[in-house]
Amino acid sequence: MGKKARSPEGQTAASLACEATELSSRAPVFAPGSVWLVGAGPGDPGLLTLHALHALHEADVIVYDALVSKEVLALIPEGTARVIAGKRGGRPSPRQRDISVKLIELANQGKRVVRLKGGDPFVFGRGAEEALALVAAGIAFRVVPGLTAGLGGLEYAGIPLTHRDTNQAVTFITGHMAGGGLPDAVDWQALSRASPALVIYMGRRHITEIASRLIAAGRLGSDPVALIANATLPDQQVIETTLEKCAEAEKKLPPQVPVLIVVGKIVRLRAGLDWLGALEGRLLLADPLDVKRQSEAG
Numbered sequence: 001m002g003k004k005a006r007s008p009e010g011q012t013a014a015s016l017a018c019e020a021t022e023l024s025s026r027a028p029v030f031a032p033g034s035v036w037l038v039g040a041g042p043g044d045p046g047l048l049t050l051h052a053l054h055a056l057h058e059a060d061v062i063v064y065d066a067l068v069s070k071e072v073l074a075l076i077p078e079g080t081a082r083v084i085a086g087k088r089g090g091r092p093s094p095r096q097r098d099i100s101v102k103l104i105e106l107a108n109q110g111k112r113v114v115r116l117k118g119g120d121p122f123v124f125g126r127g128a129e130e131a132l133a134l135v136a137a138g139i140a141f142r143v144v145p146g147l148t149a150g151l152g153g154l155e156y157a158g159i160p161l162t163h164r165d166t167n168q169a170v171t172f173i174t175g176h177m178a179g180g181g182l183p184d185a186v187d188w189q190a191l192s193r194a195s196p197a198l199v200i201y202m203g204r205r206h207i208t209e210i211a212s213r214l215i216a217a218g219r220l221g222s223d224p225v226a227l228i229a230n231a232t233l234p235d236q237q238v239i240e241t242t243l244e245k246c247a248e249a250e251k252k253l254p255p256q257v258p259v260l261i262v263v264g265k266i267v268r269l270r271a272g273l274d275w276l277g278a279l280e281g282r283l284l285l286a287d288p289l290d291v292k293r294q295s296e297a298g
């Protein structure tokens, strides 16, 4: 008999799988003619929720974004119809309205429709717009939350969203508007002062301007920055840099891949928490912020 993997709590992988099946059998009924907006998480399929996995198996058709990883798409049963509704910088993409119309059309045909989105459907994903279009059309829907890249991606990079010694607040920001520009509604002055930790989605194209606005608003050019590309995927890449050098550093990343920009002292904690790096031999520091030395000196 083969060896059974044991979780730290002592449960076998087989018994965990049984529990997953049991949970799945108690999962909500996916009624024909309804749409589930499902978060696919940042990429690693192990980060999908059980509800998401259940939805992928129950759906008649899956309408997915380009951001959904091929590893997650591989979990869709072979016979299930797939419709790509995604866009990847620069390439032509369906208009938002056309995607909503497609969802309504499929639901009206009596299909169980999964709308699969990268990360979480309601975080910079236009999930709310699509859900409101379903409401207007009288289509029943459900939302299956996913792990947003700004959370899961940072943790795979070894960067905590909060730490008592660095920040009491964290802000998620979009660096890109539907029209292509930098969002006007973002008050960089206020953010710079009020939020020690910034996690910027879709900021790649405007990284030079974002960095100079933050510096103009009072952040130091030496403020730590991390660029995280393809977070949680086998080809994840993390660059540690500073606000004044981040635009230059960004050029080293492959084109057309999703990138998060993280600004603030939380980035320094990576020297102690880069658990993925440690698996490949990186030595981790127990006191990456040098708190002990500073408190002794003080």
Ligand SMILES: C[S@@+](CC[C@H](N)C(=O)[O-])C[C@H]1O[C@@H](n2cnc3c(N)ncnc32)[C@H](O)[C@@H]1O
Binding pocket: 042, 043, 067, 117, 118, 119, 120, 121, 122, 123, 124, 125, 147, 148, 149, 150, 153, 200, 201, 202, 203, 228, 229, 230, 231, 232, 233, 258, 259, 260, 261
């Ligand atoms: C349209 S937003 C979608 C966000 C998604 N709904 C979420 O909750 O993560 C796309 C942006 O999310 C970020 N992103 C999503 N997945 C990522 C990943 N695996 N690695 C790095 N950034 C990612 C990037 O900034 C990308 O440009």
